Amino acid sequence: MSAYQETVEWMFQQLPMYQRQGAQAFKKDLSRTLKLAEYLGNPQQQFKSVHIAGTNGKGSTAHILASVMQQAGYKVGLYTSPHLRDFRERIKINGQLIPKKSVTTFIKDNKDFLTEHKLSFFEMTVGMAFNYFAEEKVELAIVETGLGGRLDSTNIITPEVSVITNIGLDHTAFLGDTLAEIAKEKAGIIKNNVPVVIGEKQKDTTAVFTEKSKKSNSKMIFAQDLNSKNHTTDLKGEYQNKNLQTAVATVNILRDLGWDISEESLTNGMIAVKLNTGLQGRWDVLQEKPRVVCDTAHNVEGLKLVLEQLKKEKFRQLHIVLGTVNDKDLDSILPLFPKSAFYYFSKPNIPRGLEAGILQKKAGSFGLKGEVYSSISNAYEAALHNALDEDLVFIGGSTFTVAEII
Numbered sequence: 001m002s003a004y005q006e007t008v009e010w011m012f013q014q015l016p017m018y019q020r021q022g023a024q025a026f027k028k029d030l031s032r033t034l035k036l037a038e039y040l041g042n043p044q045q046q047f048k049s050v051h052i053a054g055t056n057g058k059g060s061t062a063h064i065l066a067s068v069m070q071q072a073g074y075k076v077g078l079y080t081s082p083h084l085r086d087f088r089e090r091i092k093i094n095g096q097l098i099p100k101k102s103v104t105t106f107i108k109d110n111k112d113f114l115t116e117h118k119l120s121f122f123e124m125t126v127g128m129a130f131n132y133f134a135e136e137k138v139e140l141a142i143v144e145t146g147l148g149g150r151l152d153s154t155n156i157i158t159p160e161v162s163v164i165t166n167i168g169l170d171h172t173a174f175l176g177d178t179l180a181e182i183a184k185e186k187a188g189i190i191k192n193n194v195p196v197v198i199g200e201k202q203k204d205t206t207a208v209f210t211e212k213s214k215k216s217n218s219k220m221i222f223a224q225d226l227n228s229k230n231h232t233t234d235l236k237g238e239y240q241n242k243n244l245q246t247a248v249a250t251v252n253i254l255r256d257l258g259w260d261i262s263e264e265s266l267t268n269g270m271i272a273v274k275l276n277t278g279l280q281g282r283w284d285v286l287q288e289k290p291r292v293v294c295d296t297a298h299n300v301e302g303l304k305l306v307l308e309q310l311k312k313e314k315f316r317q318l319h320i321v322l323g324t325v326n327d328k329d330l331d332s333i334l335p336l337f338p339k340s341a342f343y344y345f346s347k348p349n350i351p352r353g354l355e356a357g358i359l360q361k362k363a364g365s366f367g368l369k370g371e372v373y374s375s376i377s378n379a380y381e382a383a384l385h386n387a388l389d390e391d392l393v394f395i396g397g398s399t400f401t402v403a404e405i406i
Helices: 003-014 031-039 058-071 100-116 121-135 179-189 206-215 240-256 263-271 273-277 300-312 330-336 356-364 376-386 399-405
Strands: 048-053 076-079 091-093 140-144 161-164 196-198 220-222 284-287 291-294 318-322 342-345 370-372 392-396
Touching: 003 100, 003 121, 031 100, 031 121, 048 058, 048 179, 058 076, 058 140, 058 240, 058 263, 058 273, 076 121, 091 121, 100 121, 121 140, 161 179, 161 240, 179 206, 196 206, 196 240, 206 220, 220 240, 240 263, 263 273, 300 330, 300 392, 318 376, 318 399, 330 356, 342 356, 342 376, 356 370, 376 392, 376 399, 392 399
Parallel strands: 048 140, 048 161, 076 140, 161 196, 196 220, 291 392, 318 342, 318 392, 342 370
Antiparallel strands: 076 091, 284 291
């Protein structure tokens, strides 16, 4: 095992991490992140940033903005989560992954402090990212929250703009079980006198955002109120239109603040998101004949949009490779899936993965029929084997399901 692999293994093992373990890893407190930041010399104060929260679309919006700012000639840091294949996807500058050496050096140099203060996986990753961005002198960092907003480890920055894409019922165990309660947590990234862009107007959340922005004296803009023209993008999901609109609204505010972003940079940045940032897993077409599409959507709002688009595709038979985590509300998710498809049920290879047999049984009660497979890759191989050239294979249900195929 390489030094890099050992380091990442240590980070994953030592520390509870929400993505893999669920509730016990969720810390309702920023004090440790602040302690770490102070110990590192407050790197978060050494670069300008844009902070993005929301239930769906925050990762795509972050990548779109990073692409546009790169195109405009800036040195851009990008912090997102989770990763698909390599931990380093979380921390990039101008589309390049953080070097393995930077990961191992950061942990080696700070291991005593990290262990002594019992920092979580996410807290130390935020420290690593901000430290790297400061060392490399990025001009702007696009920072995506992990979970929620108010108490998220990333919430120690004072950005140029705060962005909240939308609010859906996800992670209700931590964030509250109404849209208004969840909106309150996400609104925690709104800072005094910092403008805020809201991606979608939703009747249950508008009042929450309006109140918080008034209190914070923050100018609030609803992205969908802008008459922005349709931009072309290399991201193929129809749902990206909302994210593009949110990105345009954010760019307009950055321009007002003096950032030099030409219309050409905006257009070219949106055409080359994947090329500039390496974004994967959003309506990704992996091959034709049979056509294979994967998407990381995993909650009601996200899946609704993806499955709507799936309906518009032309195919003889639809094959769906499905794997989810064990804390998803299957009663609200499974009814969205088409009964006419053939399913390949399997368990993502993480502790939080839902047993394939349980998924099959639950899916059966909603009229979804299919077989159980011992792994995601076996399920995928079977789907490819069974599919004819004019069929379509869709892979989804969880970020972790897609990660194993990509």
